[in-house]
Amino acid sequence: MGLALIDAAEASQRGEVPVGAVVVASDGRVLARRGNARESSGDPTAHAEILALRAAASVLGEWRLSGCTLVVTLEPCTMCAGAAVLARVDRIVYGAVDEKGGAVGSLWDVVRDRRLNHRPEVVMGVREEECASLLSAFFAARREH
Numbered sequence: 001m002g003l004a005l006i007d008a009a010e011a012s013q014r015g016e017v018p019v020g021a022v023v024v025a026s027d028g029r030v031l032a033r034r035g036n037a038r039e040s041s042g043d044p045t046a047h048a049e050i051l052a053l054r055a056a057a058s059v060l061g062e063w064r065l066s067g068c069t070l071v072v073t074l075e076p077c078t079m080c081a082g083a084a085v086l087a088r089v090d091r092i093v094y095g096a097v098d099e100k101g102g103a104v105g106s107l108w109d110v111v112r113d114r115r116l117n118h119r120p121e122v123v124m125g126v127r128e129e130e131c132a133s134l135l136s137a138f139f140a141a142r143r144e145h
Protein backbone atom coordinates (compact mmCIF):
# COMPACT_ATOMS: atom_id res chain seq x y z
CA MET A 1 0.00 0.00 0.00
CA GLY A 2 3.00 2.28 0.48
CA LEU A 3 3.65 2.57 -3.26
CA ALA A 4 -0.03 3.09 -4.03
CA LEU A 5 -0.12 5.91 -1.48
CA ILE A 6 2.85 7.58 -3.19
CA ASP A 7 1.10 7.30 -6.57
CA ALA A 8 -2.09 8.74 -5.06
CA ALA A 9 -0.19 11.70 -3.58
CA GLU A 10 1.47 12.32 -6.95
CA ALA A 11 -1.92 12.22 -8.69
CA SER A 12 -3.15 14.83 -6.24
CA GLN A 13 -0.26 17.13 -7.18
CA ARG A 14 -1.37 16.87 -10.81
CA GLY A 15 -4.89 17.93 -9.85
CA GLU A 16 -6.27 14.42 -10.07
CA VAL A 17 -8.45 12.82 -7.43
CA PRO A 18 -5.76 11.06 -5.36
CA VAL A 19 -6.08 7.36 -6.06
CA GLY A 20 -3.08 5.10 -6.66
CA ALA A 21 -2.95 1.47 -7.75
CA VAL A 22 -0.21 -1.16 -7.88
CA VAL A 23 -0.25 -4.64 -9.41
CA VAL A 24 2.01 -7.11 -7.62
CA ALA A 25 2.92 -10.52 -9.06
CA SER A 26 2.70 -13.73 -7.02
CA ASP A 27 6.46 -13.56 -6.36
CA GLY A 28 6.12 -10.06 -4.92
CA ARG A 29 7.46 -8.25 -7.97
CA VAL A 30 5.77 -4.92 -8.70
CA LEU A 31 4.48 -5.19 -12.27
CA ALA A 32 2.89 -1.77 -12.59
CA ARG A 33 2.05 1.36 -10.61
CA ARG A 34 -0.30 4.08 -11.74
CA GLY A 35 -2.11 7.10 -10.38
CA ASN A 36 -5.52 8.31 -11.43
CA ALA A 37 -5.17 10.23 -14.72
CA ARG A 38 -8.73 11.10 -15.66
CA GLU A 39 -8.20 14.86 -15.84
CA SER A 40 -4.82 14.86 -17.61
CA SER A 41 -5.89 12.27 -20.19
CA GLY A 42 -9.46 13.48 -20.57
CA ASP A 43 -10.43 9.82 -20.38
CA PRO A 44 -13.36 8.79 -18.17
CA THR A 45 -11.88 5.30 -17.85
CA ALA A 46 -8.38 6.43 -16.78
CA HIS A 47 -8.81 5.27 -13.19
CA ALA A 48 -5.60 4.17 -11.45
CA GLU A 49 -6.71 0.52 -11.36
CA ILE A 50 -7.51 0.34 -15.08
CA LEU A 51 -4.18 1.94 -15.99
CA ALA A 52 -2.24 -0.34 -13.63
CA LEU A 53 -4.03 -3.50 -14.86
CA ARG A 54 -3.32 -2.58 -18.47
CA ALA A 55 0.33 -1.83 -17.74
CA ALA A 56 0.76 -5.07 -15.77
CA ALA A 57 -0.78 -7.09 -18.61
CA SER A 58 1.61 -5.38 -21.00
CA VAL A 59 4.59 -6.31 -18.81
CA LEU A 60 3.46 -9.95 -18.62
CA GLY A 61 2.51 -10.05 -22.30
CA GLU A 62 -0.93 -11.46 -21.61
CA TRP A 63 -4.30 -10.31 -20.30
CA ARG A 64 -4.52 -12.94 -17.56
CA LEU A 65 -3.15 -11.59 -14.28
CA SER A 66 -3.63 -14.85 -12.38
CA GLY A 67 -1.70 -14.88 -9.13
CA CYS A 68 -1.51 -11.10 -9.05
CA THR A 69 -2.74 -8.73 -6.38
CA LEU A 70 -4.30 -5.37 -7.18
CA VAL A 71 -3.51 -2.89 -4.42
CA VAL A 72 -5.46 0.38 -4.52
CA THR A 73 -5.92 3.27 -2.11
CA LEU A 74 -9.68 3.56 -2.64
CA GLU A 75 -12.34 0.90 -2.95
CA PRO A 76 -12.73 0.21 -6.69
CA CYS A 77 -15.79 1.44 -8.62
CA THR A 78 -17.98 -0.90 -10.71
CA MET A 79 -15.76 -0.47 -13.79
CA CYS A 80 -12.53 -1.23 -11.96
CA ALA A 81 -14.00 -4.07 -9.93
CA GLY A 82 -15.25 -5.57 -13.20
CA ALA A 83 -11.84 -5.11 -14.81
CA ALA A 84 -10.14 -6.84 -11.87
CA VAL A 85 -12.47 -9.84 -12.27
CA LEU A 86 -11.86 -9.93 -16.04
CA ALA A 87 -8.11 -9.76 -15.46
CA ARG A 88 -8.47 -12.75 -13.09
CA VAL A 89 -6.46 -11.15 -10.29
CA ASP A 90 -6.26 -13.37 -7.22
CA ARG A 91 -6.60 -10.63 -4.67
CA ILE A 92 -7.79 -7.04 -4.28
CA VAL A 93 -6.36 -5.04 -1.39
CA TYR A 94 -7.77 -1.57 -0.77
CA GLY A 95 -7.52 1.23 1.74
CA ALA A 96 -10.37 3.70 2.00
CA VAL A 97 -13.97 2.60 1.73
CA ASP A 98 -16.11 4.39 -0.87
CA GLU A 99 -19.60 4.31 0.52
CA LYS A 100 -20.97 6.42 -2.34
CA GLY A 101 -19.66 4.34 -5.22
CA GLY A 102 -17.63 1.39 -4.01
CA ALA A 103 -18.17 -1.90 -5.78
CA VAL A 104 -16.05 -4.15 -3.56
CA GLY A 105 -18.25 -4.45 -0.51
CA SER A 106 -19.88 -1.05 0.02
CA LEU A 107 -22.56 -0.09 -2.45
CA TRP A 108 -22.09 -3.25 -4.50
CA ASP A 109 -19.96 -6.35 -4.20
CA VAL A 110 -19.14 -7.02 -7.83
CA VAL A 111 -16.10 -9.20 -7.21
CA ARG A 112 -17.63 -11.67 -4.76
CA ASP A 113 -20.89 -12.29 -6.59
CA ARG A 114 -21.48 -16.04 -6.30
CA ARG A 115 -22.70 -16.16 -9.88
CA LEU A 116 -19.19 -15.38 -11.10
CA ASN A 117 -16.79 -18.24 -11.65
CA HIS A 118 -13.79 -16.13 -10.71
CA ARG A 119 -13.96 -14.34 -7.37
CA PRO A 120 -10.85 -12.56 -6.10
CA GLU A 121 -10.06 -12.55 -2.40
CA VAL A 122 -10.62 -9.14 -0.83
CA VAL A 123 -8.63 -7.42 1.91
CA MET A 124 -10.07 -4.05 2.85
CA GLY A 125 -9.14 -1.20 5.15
CA VAL A 126 -5.35 -1.45 4.72
CA ARG A 127 -3.84 1.87 5.87
CA GLU A 128 -7.38 3.16 5.53
CA GLU A 129 -6.84 6.44 7.40
CA GLU A 130 -3.88 7.52 5.27
CA CYS A 131 -5.72 6.65 2.06
CA ALA A 132 -8.87 8.46 3.16
CA SER A 133 -7.06 11.54 4.44
CA LEU A 134 -5.40 12.08 1.05
CA LEU A 135 -8.87 12.18 -0.48
CA SER A 136 -10.43 14.40 2.17
CA ALA A 137 -7.49 16.86 2.00
CA PHE A 138 -7.83 16.99 -1.78
CA PHE A 139 -11.55 17.74 -1.71
CA ALA A 140 -11.20 20.23 1.18
CA ALA A 141 -8.56 22.15 -0.81
CA ARG A 142 -10.81 22.19 -3.87
CA ARG A 143 -13.71 23.65 -1.87
CA GLU A 144 -11.48 26.52 -0.69
CA HIS A 145 -10.84 27.70 -4.27
Ligand SMILES: [Zn+2]
Pocket residue numbers: 047049076077078079080081
Ligand atom coordinates in the same frame (compact mmCIF):
# COMPACT_ATOMS: atom_id res chain seq x y z
ZN1 LIG B 1 -12.64 2.90 -10.97
